[in-house]
Amino acid sequence: MNDVSLYDVDNPAPVIEPPRKRTKKTPKSTRTNFELYGWLFMRLSGVVLVVLVLGHLLIQLVLDGGVSKIGFAFVAGRWASPFWQGWDLCMLWLAMLHGANGLRTVINDYAQRDTTRFWLKMLLYTATVFTVLLGTLVIFTFDPNIA
């Protein structure tokens, strides 16, 4: 106990401030309803996705021979019908946006530094846009007559 303390009354140790502390200057109002629509979208898309995804899994994995029936011909046959094109397009968009928004809130909750949270979200948005556009492109331009 003889070691000399680095700190004393005139020179106290730094206190540990919590991340992104609220001060008089911080409440910056954005005056948008983005978070409200985001919250509603999660609930509504969730309900629709229960039907879409469970139906999808039932058809793909359980009914009519299960997973072994899936092949190029099966996909080509299904996408010949606008109904299944619409189903898959709906599922793609809703699932991707639902998942991306969920991950956005997770990043907002857990990434402490502003730069970390910015770049994680940029990565997320890029991946989401890429997947959604690629999937949409394939659904609409799918050609069953490949050489």
Add this chain to the structure above:
Amino acid sequence: MSSPTLEKHSAALDAAENTASQMITATFRIRRFNPEVSEEASWQDFQLEIDPKERVLDALHKIKWDQDGTLTFRRSCAHGICGSDAMRINGKNRLACKTLIKDINPQKPITVEAIKGLTVLKDLVVDMEPFFQAYRDVMPFLITNGNEPTRERRQTAEDRERFDDTTKCILCAACTSSCPVFWNDGQYFGPAAIVNAHRFIFDSRDEGGEQRLEILNDKDGVWRCRTTFNCTDACPRGIEVTKAIQEVKRALITRRF
């Protein structure tokens, strides 16, 4: 003449002996931090003889008065109204003045530490300023238009009942400092500020509800709540905090659609 005095004396002695037999030895493991000594916080154990029917606050007093005068904590009324002595006791946010020692298993060491998510200044004292800033930001006061009435502003019993639960808040910060969203992001208003906004949003006499809803509609407002119910569990006043937050969300949605 002497016998009644003797009897009285022995009765008093008996009472003293009875109390003495009820005393137990409890260990309090307290998270100490003093920036004038070290930058590190550390646990310190205190052993004391105490009646298990006493409160954690009484134990802290005994430690401060009899063992270590440097132990620092806040308390004012000591009866669960002022909201000064919210602390994390055995890992749960409680008021030290409303927690009986017998209710928190004194066989094991009782841990006492400062509430989380706010800057610890010394031992159990935290900087409450960000918490009160969020409180101020929701405008927790009556807002009205037009001329002031000559009589009091009247309200039916049903209208008063609508926000009765949220009037009980004592601003102890037990809810806000138990919220995992607040721990990671101090920009979130936190349960206590939303509860106090709820108290005026649902008051039939108040006309500033729109403004407060607009404030809580923002990105650090009610939509960040993940309904983990930590706040409801922590509230020493038994306010249904998560329910109040959900009611504000519902008011925001029904206002739009």
